[in-house]
Amino acid sequence: MAEGLMKKLHGQDIYVQSAGVYNDLEIDGFSIAVCQELGVELSRHKSRSFDEMQEWGDDLSGFDLIVALSPASQRRALELTRFFHLDVEYWPILDPTGLGTQRAEKLDSYRQARDQILQRMETRFGGAGE
Template sequence: MAEGLMKKLYGQKAYVQSAGVKNDMEVDGFSIAVCRELGIELSRHRSRSFEEMQLWGDDLSQFDLIVALSPASQRMALELTRFHHLDIEYWPILDPTGLGEAREAKLSAYRQARDQIRTKMLDRFGPPIEENT
């Protein structure tokens, strides 16, 4: 979700790669639905684990910033980058998985998480690029 929002707001201004502590491969259907509401297509998006990034040649030291959205990902990022100089920021975002029972309640939780991420991005990186708003 975060990678799609970043690309929508800032286009090619920055190279973005989403990664997690583990590889979930398929993007959650609720994430796809709430991002589609903003014109962001995630259905073909695949997430990677930090280990897969390294195996596939993404050198973490080439990144300027890692944004961790969970305490577990923050710990993993700190461990993997202990020999590299790059910034790691923790953004405490609502974890919508497992929240709500009915479809609309689940979508509401995912929208809240999506909007929290969007607000954090705007606060951190400034106004979006005109053609992507």
């Protein structure tokens, strides 16, 4: 979700690569739905792990910043970057998975998470076109 939202805000001005601790999770349908509300297409987005990023040629030392959205991803990022000069920030974002029992409640939780990510991005990197 974060990669798509960042590209929506800044296009090609900032290079963004989304990665996680694991790659075995498909992009959640609720994430796809709430991002589509903002014109962000995630349905073709592929989940990848930090290890896959490195295997595919993305050298972590070439990045300036890693933003972790979970404690597990923060721990993994800190492990991988202990020899590099780049920052790791942890953004405590609501984890919407498992919240709500009705579709509308679930969508509301995902919207909250989406909006928290957007707010953090705008605070950290500025709004669109800045």
